[in-house]
Amino acid sequence: MSYTIYSHDAWGTANVGTFSSLEEARAVFQTLQNDRWFVADGGVRRLSIVDNSAAPGGSALEGFSFPAG
Numbered sequence: 001m002s003y004t005i006y007s008h009d010a011w012g013t014a015n016v017g018t019f020s021s022l023e024e025a026r027a028v029f030q031t032l033q034n035d036r037w038f039v040a041d042g043g044v045r046r047l048s049i050v051d052n053s054a055a056p057g058g059s060a061l062e063g064f065s066f067p068a069g
Contacts, residue, residue, distance in 0.1 A: 001053045003061070005029055007038075008046040018052070022061070025049050033064050 003025035005016040016032065019025040029049055038044050046065045050058035 001051070004050045004052055004058065005032070006048050006050060007032075007044050008048065009043045010045070011043075016047075022049075022051075026062070029062065029064070039066065 001022075002018050002020055003022050004018045005025055005028060006013050007016050017028060019028065026049070029047060032038055032047055038047075044066060046063060048060050048064075049062045051061050052058045
């Protein structure tokens with residue numbers, strides 16, 4: 001199984017990274033939630049973890065929305 005973290009902004013969706021375990025993905029996901037660049041950027045609106053083994057296109061497992069600045 002693999003899990004991908006995506007960031008979502010006004011320009012679309014970007015692949016942040018793909019991980020072999022959900023634990024790895026969650027660790028990076030939590031780090032990004034507190035990353036100064038992501039918080040200060042103002043353009044990144046959301047992060048999500050997708051389970052790539054689910055239906056075509058994956059299945060979102062977790063999401064985090066940055067507060068509007």
